[in-house]
Amino acid sequence: MAVHNITFTLNGEAEAAVVPSHMTLLQMLREEIVMTGTKNGCAAGECGACTVLLNGEPVNSCLVLAVECDGQTLVTVEGLAHDRQLDPLQQALIEIGGVQCGFCTPGVLISARALLDRNPHPTKADVQAALVGNLCRCTGYVRIIDGVLAAAERA
Amino acid sequence: METMEIKPDLIGQSVGRLDSHEKVTGAALFTDDLQFGRKLLHARIKRSPHPHALIKSIDVSRALDLPGVKAIVTGDDFPEHIGLYLKDKHIFARERVRFVGEPVAGVAAVTEEVAEQAVELIDVEYEPLEPVFDPEFGASPEAPLIHPDLEKYEVPNFIFPQAGTNIANHFKIRKGDTGRAWERCTTIVERKFHIPHIQHVPIEPHVAIAQVDQTGKATLWASSQSPFAQRNLIAKTLGISQSDMRVIAPLVGGGFGCKAGVTMEAMPVAIATKVPGYPVKLRLTREEEFYTNFVRQGLVINIKVGCDADGKLLAMENTMFWDGGASTEYGVNITRAGGYSSTGPYDIPNVKTDSLCVYTNHPIGGAYRGFGMSELHTAVDQCMDELAEAIGMDKVAFHKLNCVRGGDTLVTGMTLHPVGLEECIDKVAKAIDWGEKPPAGAPNKRRGKGIALAWKAPAMPPNAGSSARLELNEDGTATLGVGGQEIGQGTFTAVAQIAAATLGVPYESIRIAGPLDTQYSPYEWQTVASRLTWSMGNAVRAAASDARRQILETVAEAWDEDVNDLDIVDGVVISYRSEQEQPLKEMVIYGLPNEDFTEWTGGPIVGRGMFMPTYVTGLDPETGQGERAVVHYTVGAQAFDIEIDMETGKIEVLKGAAAFDVGQAINPELVKAQIEGGFVQGLSSAVFEEIQLKEGVMQNPSFVDYRIATAADIPHEIESIIVEVPQDDGPWGARGVGEHPMIPAVAALANAIYDAVGVRMDGPPFSAEKVYLAMLDAGIVN
Structure with a gap:
């Protein structure tokens, strides 16, 4: 199984990860980075619990491959509040x-x-x-x- | 109970939820968020493809050879039965499978992929048996037996299985004389309804992780409404002592009954017994969530109701065939609840009810928000609507004439406590301008209004108990330990208000000891039945009173004063006599010194409290009569103002209104949030939801094919109304309301559809297609 070194911006910070080809963005967030605010409700793009912003657009992260996020900008629920100030x-x-x-x-x-x-x-x-x-x-x-x-x- | 006391300001105040900040920031931890490291094993389940078959052989050898497989278990490994009421189930099937999806073997492997592959490599040989899919046929002597050993199963004394049949419980009401009463009826309505199976659909799927140590002690982390019931049942089945079976239950991402009792949680524990030291995780896929988990039972109901010329109800006969599915371990009590509440909230002197829980080869029926009442009311309240129409009486007037009132002798012979049902009816009628019928918004639309009532009692063993502990902290705050679960309803907030109001501290000073953990949390039977505000609320109030008493006694001794002159206000002990003040801070841990610091009094304050109803009586097995069948009823009413598109059959809800008598709203905005959420869940079940079963196989196990209401499907407006006629043994009069808002929805909508276009269907969901076809059949459209 091929793995990929990717870099991306996550909630305003530079991040890097090594991800297998078939890993979803949701899996990368929850299992590799261990940032669990984004939820897994169906893993089929039907419930929206895993929605994140990919370059400002809302996507079901269970339907996006992690490797597609190379060089991209991601925002999750953990990134909505800034300096203790809620969105x-x-x-x-x-x-x-x-x-x-x-x-x-x-x-x-x-x-x-x-x-x-x-x-x-x-x-x-x-x-x-x-x-x-x-x-x-x-x-x-x-x-x-x-x-x-x-x-x-x-x- | 101290209901005569003056109500503190905090009771009835809509303070903010104490869990919302962590939930909006993503910090809140749910079970799937817990981390177990690289030694975590992943479990997958081999499931039956047959609705009914004998297991001839299971060969796991090929699967065991797969690298990465750590353990495989089958029914042979776990011979004991499990079940909440009727112990008729095994953790993994033994000898026979009874529904499509039933667990046959479990695999633990180093990755989910390996576990999946191993499941494919398990060879099971079956001998198919004749299945039963219709509960009415299933109850007949001709039906093949699904549980030939029914008579051997352990069962509590209020459930009545019929040996040699598929009837797992037969609950009867014989009140008055319906035979003679029919002769006095001028109008009789007789109908048959089919209520389909539906699924709970929490957005968080079931997930559980188990670990067993080398001494056999087990820990289970689960998304659970019932950590204590799970501890008890799983421990007994696996031969572990209850105290050696620890259940840790983080926040629950929606329950609605499906995370009560034991469903899938026993499987990872069972597998973990074979791999000591390894955590084993089982997370259901959404597809498994749909077709393998407990469902809301289907119901076939034959109902006959009659009234006299003045509209006064005289008699009801009601035969319910509940589609209990492959196991009725929980469902038998839904049948019982459907039986003892079978009249709905109507005063009917002559009643004959047969409520039958029937085994079928369908998915297992379990607790679902409303516990049988939605299904029952779907039939009862449509008949009431028809009766009123038939005798030419205004429907609201008909409901008010016949609805139950305090002091009435109910269907079981129990005397009803004071309730505000008439007020609920009046308020929802007013909310939708009952009696006025403005034209529809377009020529192709017809407008209709409908109303239905609801009642429900907590359905539980007579002695279901609650307990609570309140521990004071150095900073003057208090940590509240409870065993009832936060599943979204807001119970942690409500009991924090109760604790703060009782102790005399600000609401912000209460912390909840979480997550629930059977090793530390006080006992609670289950988070079900809309019982926590009332039952756990009473326990919390008792614990806070106990802590308060200890504090005041300490201060009274230190100040040489009478406790009756002391009070706790805003976290400060004050004396009305000497006007001294003592903040709780520090003294609640360190006690108080005398003047020269040579002696101390008091010490760490820990309050304890419990509540258990002691007064629920048994019912006669032949007549269903007894002094007090249930602890209490919460009642209410719901109304719809709708338009139907004559070209498509699509229903648009212009306004919904719902009123419930909650006794005393501890937090009115939380009550309204329950009413709104229940309204939409009820509406969703009324127009969209049905588990489509074909030869026992669910045809629509995904959100695409099993549609639930989205943000675009809700009423233009929902008016939530709170009525408060206090409950004598509730905290400041409170009764529960978690389930009730969904109960009347199907009947109320059906009555509105009838009002709009004059058709009735034999059951939900009232999809656009079904409504259109019904209009076509009736010749209303062509």
């Missing part, structure tokens, strides 16, 4: 109660971050569309959507 989305989800079990939360936050980065003033329908690939079984999405809208309003 407005994180703050809004806490305040509005958009977190229950918390397993979908990292993926939801990343998808929402990508939305606000390209559309700082989304409508409710925009938020729903942006989160349609992030399954949540606890909240009924109500407070997640409200949280994203509130974060957008504050920004």
